[in-house]
Amino acid sequence: SMEERPIYIVDAFTHSPFSGNPAAVCILEKALNPEAMQQIAKEMNLSETAFVYPLEENRFSLRWFTPTVEVPLCGHATMATSYAIITKTKLVSVESPLIFETLSGDLTVIPLPQQSVNEPLLLEMNFPLGNPKPLHSVSEPYTDLLQALGAPLDSKILDIQFCANTRKLLLIFEELQSILSLSPVASKLLEITLPGVDIRGIICSTRSTTGTEYSAYDMVSRYFSPWNGIPEDPVTGSAHTVLGPYWQKVLNKKEEEELKAFQASPGRGGEISLRINNKENRIFLCGTATVVVSGSIRLPKV
The missing domain is CATH 3.10.310.10 (Diaminopimelate Epimerase; Chain A, domain 1)
Known part of the structure; x- marks a missing residue:
């Protein structure tokens, strides 16, 4: 039987679909081999496809691929991934920070408390301050x-x-x-x-x-x-x-x-x-996102 996994296209840094910066987010159960991740990213053909799976509570492994290579860091795809995990899965309790283990070390994304259900979910990331x-x-x-x-x-x-x-x-x-x-x-x-x-x-x-x-x-x-x-x-x-x-x-x-x-x-x-x-020497970037495509993808046999 062919294995399938949930995949989303999420527009980051916007609350309006078809704007912001799109990324694909593939929710895995466990590590997937890099050739397979690269094949999926090539198929999605967006600037980045993120691959994420849970390690322990609120802690995840996260990797990003362009259609041709793996990249060490991608802000908008991290925002997109956090948004998909919080709104589309049961993998996290909403109030807690999400910690992603990446090639650039641990990245923390903090969901800010929502005043009402109608407000966009705001997510905050922090990065080294430019100079x-x-x-x-x-x-x-x-x-x-x-x-x-x-x-x-x-x-x-x-x-x-x-x-x-x-x-x-x-x-x-x-x-x-x-x-x-x-x-x-x-x-x-x-x-x-x-x-x-x-x-x-x-x-x-x-x-x-x-x-x-x-x-x-x-x-x-x-x-x-x-x-x-x-x-x-x-x-x-x-x-x-x-x-x-x-x-x-x-x-x-x-x-x-x-x-x-x-x-x-x-x-x-x-x-x-x-x-x-x-x-x-840090800068906090805060924004929201919106899911524009929800589906499932076949995992390549690599």
Whole structure:
């Protein structure tokens, strides 16, 4: 008889289906061999497929595969997995933190208490705090950058910073419209060389949300990572570990004060709220998710 396991497609960092960042979540009973996991991830063909099984109470093994390789860490798929476990299985008591054993060590996801059944279930993860620093080696005009990003050439870049531990370049734009109208050319982005930095992703952000549909947010961003095979990512946890500390300083937010962020990927988009613990050098990312597909998948005979 063929073995089947429950599988879900979950949109993370959104409460509206068909937005946010989608991941597949496969709920296993025990370890599955990596070739089989890779085959399933290839079949699902989403940016990540998560494979999870219980170890002991509220403790799980979690691995993530793209259609071609296993990856050591994936924030949105961890959010998706937590949401699926809490809402679709009997494996956990809702109030308790979930602990995932992963290639990047233990990750903890905390379900926040719901005020009412109608409210979205909020989940909080924490990550190492990014550390963006001004790049003094780059000066105007930023013509090459703007052209590679497909930005309107009258776009004004106010600040350029680089976070060495995440290898992300952070570009701060004056106008929201510049961010919304970016249409990067991946091959041109890959050709960008800046002195002394090894770029693996570009975050474009702005605070100019007043009087727009994004006025509820402290900042809006988009994220491009053709270096990792992702021309544009719908909603990116790791980018917000860099955006958080940058905007905390600029907007004079106190420690632990909430920052509301929107990632405006065309046609999808999602929201994350951020809290920073400077003493511990951690950032808390909070969001919700929604299940869009529920089914079962045959386990490959490998």
